[in-house]
Amino acid sequence: MQTKVYLLPAFRFAIRQSTLLLLLLLPLFLQSQSAYKQPPADVTNIVLAAPTPMSSTSPTNEAIMLVDYNPNPGIATLAQPLLRLAGLRINPALNCRQNITEYTGATIRWLASDQTVTIDLPTTGMLAGVPQWSPNGEKIAFGIESKAGVELWVANTRTGASMRLGSVLLNDVLGSAFTWLNDNNTLLARVIPPSRGPAPEPPVVPAGPVVEETSTGKLAQVRTFQDLLGNSADEDQFEYYATSQLVLISDKNNGVQLLGAPGLHSSAEFSPDENYLLVTTVHRPFSFSVPYYAFSRNYEIWDRQGKLVRTLAEYPVTDDIPRQGVVSGPRNFEWQALHPARLLWAEALDGGDPTNKADFRDKLLRLDVPFTGEPTEVLKTQHRLSGFNWTAEKDIALLAEYDRDRRWTTTWRTDLNNPDAKTKLFDRSVRDDYKNPGRPVYTRLASGDWVMLQDSDWAWFDAPGASPEGDYPRLDKINLKTGETQTVYKCPTGAYEDFIMFAGADHKQIITRYQSKTEVPNFYRVDLKTKSRKALTDFKDPAPQLTSVSKELVRYTRPDGVPLSGTLYLPPGYKPGQRLPLFIWAYPLEYSDPATAGQVRGSENTFTFYRNDSPLFFVTQGYAVLMNATMPVVGDPETMNNTFVEQVVASGRSAIDYLDSLGIIDRKRVGVGGHSYGAFMTANLLAHSDDYAYGIARSGAYNRSLTPFGFQSERRSFWEAQDIYMRVSPFMHAEKIKKPLLLIHGEMDNNSGTFPIQSERLFQAIKGNGGTARLVMLPYESHGYRGRESVLHVLSEMFDWAEEYGKGEVERP
Secondary structure (H helix, E strand, O other), rough: OEEEEEEOOHHHHHHHHHHHHHHHHHHHHEEEEEEOOOOOOOHHHHHHHOOEEEEEEEOOEEEEEEEHHHHHHHHHHHHHOOEEOOOEEEEEOOOEEOOOEEEEEEEEEEEEOOOOEEOOOOOOEOOOOOOOOOOOOOEEEEEEEEOOOOOEEEEOOOOOEEEEEEEEEEOOOOOOEEEEEEOOOEEEEOOOOOOOOOOOOOOOOOOOOOOOOOOOOOOOOOOOOOOOEEEEEHHHHHHHHOOOEEEEEEEOOEEEEEEEEEEEEEEEEEEEOOOEEEEEEEOOOOOOOOHHOOOOOEEEEEEEOOOOEEEEEOOOOOOOOOOOOOOEEEEEEEEEOOOOOOOEEEOOOOOOOOOOOHHHOOEEEEEOOOOOOOOEEEEOOOOOOEEEEOOOOEEEEEEEEOOOOOEEEEEEEEEEEOOOOEEEEEEEEEHHHHOOOEEEEEEOOOOOOEEOOOOOOOEOOOOOOOOOOOOOOOEEEOOOOOOOEEEEEEEOOOOOEEEEEEOOOOOOEEEEEEEEOOOOOOEEEEEEOOOEEEEEEOOOOOHHOOOOEEEEEEEEEEEOOEEEEEEEEEOOOOOOOEEEEEEEEOOOOEEHHHHHHHOOOOOOOOOOOOOOHHHHHHHHHHOEEEEEEOOEEEEOOOOOOHHHHHHHHHHHHHHHHHHHHHHHHHHHHHEEEOOOOOHHHHHHHHOOOOOOOOEEEEEEOOOOHHHHEEEEOOOOOOOHHHHHHOOOOOHHHHOOOOOEEEEEOOOOOOOOOOOOOHHHHHHHHHOOOOOOEEEEEOOOOOOOOOOHHHHHHHHHHHHHHHHHOHHHHHHHO
């Protein structure tokens, strides 16, 4: 058995003086570290089964790329050295972001010929990510992880032949490492500067203390970010590994053109005519309280040779942005489609603070070639400008605004040359899924512009199709002038089929992904006139022994009238009248009104994959499982958490009451669990109700005084609502947690607010008050768990905990 040693500060001096004293005291500070466990063999086999490939469609809609991958590599992969700097996790050996997923192969499926082409990958390394299509779909570019670093490769999608481009090594620390240009031969890449020296070595002995200072009057109300810079040595290492050189590299002659000087380039995007670059560059001074994207930075326009044309904005460290606000200066720079080089951006008219009163929140400005003179104001928006969708008609855009007070989104058809003549197209609560029109279908023009796919005034929309019967995806046409909607194709009853792309340019056939409760998702070609379909892939069920699991969308109501729902799974061979132990898995969401809170979300007709550490695996152990049980928190966005506890308790109890009334469950054997905010919910349920036999809380935050400037959708700070922060913090009520609670947390959790100490301190509080709890800290794991050994161990811990405290005999299928 291995051990961890924890030395109390009071003993440090004595230990230095006496090795004997260390030997005497050591047993007092040992904490057991168990070996990894595994669940039953059949569960292990399902977890380790190869998943269906990832997919990516070609820009010309002629082919589908399928990428094989392993989502759960061994813990040794996670244990590789990494640097946690400026909100990033950097692999220093490869000079890239930490990549946990193992990409193992890629094939191209050509739709017209039904030909499948296997991409010839080098044996010297592994794919560094999903390959990127060239604009004409005839090539793909990808990174290969080699001993020296990440190499840039290109492959022919017709033959599969591949080659390395030059001798450059990619650098994706601050963003995507490469992108194609319109000529289909050239890539814009971020690479390690060729003349870079050795990495700076952190000092063995610190040069002095770490000092931070704040000034009176400055409000820096930032979230509790993790993996931040902590000292000057961190700053040096971040600058070394994040610095990149922008280059143009051709696959015709391997020619490399340097653009500008090396720098901390966090983004670089060509104008539509590819004569200008929009570049964002981070620079010192850095910060110890915010991630890299809030560091000092410049926004600039360069020409194609890398020379500075204009500086658009210069920002110091922006750690003083108002809560739920934006920077007060220029933001969201974007090239306008269908113009050679027109730049747009937004600026706040309310100081960036959503609590300030203002007739208009934002203004939109533009600047044209040659980027001299003052920018032109295009329009003002009543609410916060949240984005554009570009139509196929020049200067016509779908402009979206967000009203924070109502949690409302409005989309306007806007002529940027005549903004007063706008037409309201969509207007809904951000939580109103029934009215969600979906996302526009885009197409890439020969010019390189991405615009909405249209037939005259009609634009195509891929709609999720939420309804009281569940999700039934649709392909719609929406008239952008009148708002009229025509449904061209809808998922058939009893199945789940979503639109992927059009097959060809005539819009008569589409490619879909079809699945049902018993049918694995596969790609099909569908004729829109006859509705006939032809299979393009034949992926198999990785767990056929579980096909007979019963799956049903159940609906019930909370005592205050709010409709609730969840997906109920029953084990194979379940007999009506048999009362099963129940495990509830949930994640609370906030809503402004009961109508949207009660909407049905999800579908009972999707195929069920048993993957990773999903609580669905409880069904293999003879449990009923209620997945994604809705736990809505309804109310005014400013104060809804005032009744958080009462609402989640009522929601959970309503689920139990309903399933108990059907004779399906034994209400004395109900467990509840959740991840992150769901873990926070779980601990609250155990502290404030007696409805559960046990709980399982993974990667949660339990003391809200440690997230003092808001959490989830909470808008108030700790000092503005101390009583609420204290009331919803399970840590403050640890003496009430009498039912057994299993706490699981990744030792390297990088999610804002869910520091590992949150679980450690709650465990100590429960222990100190005589409660029953178990704390499992997973080495090298982050907010979600990915290592193969970790995933299997988590399932084993969950099964053991439920069996120990769920009580009663469980007949395992």
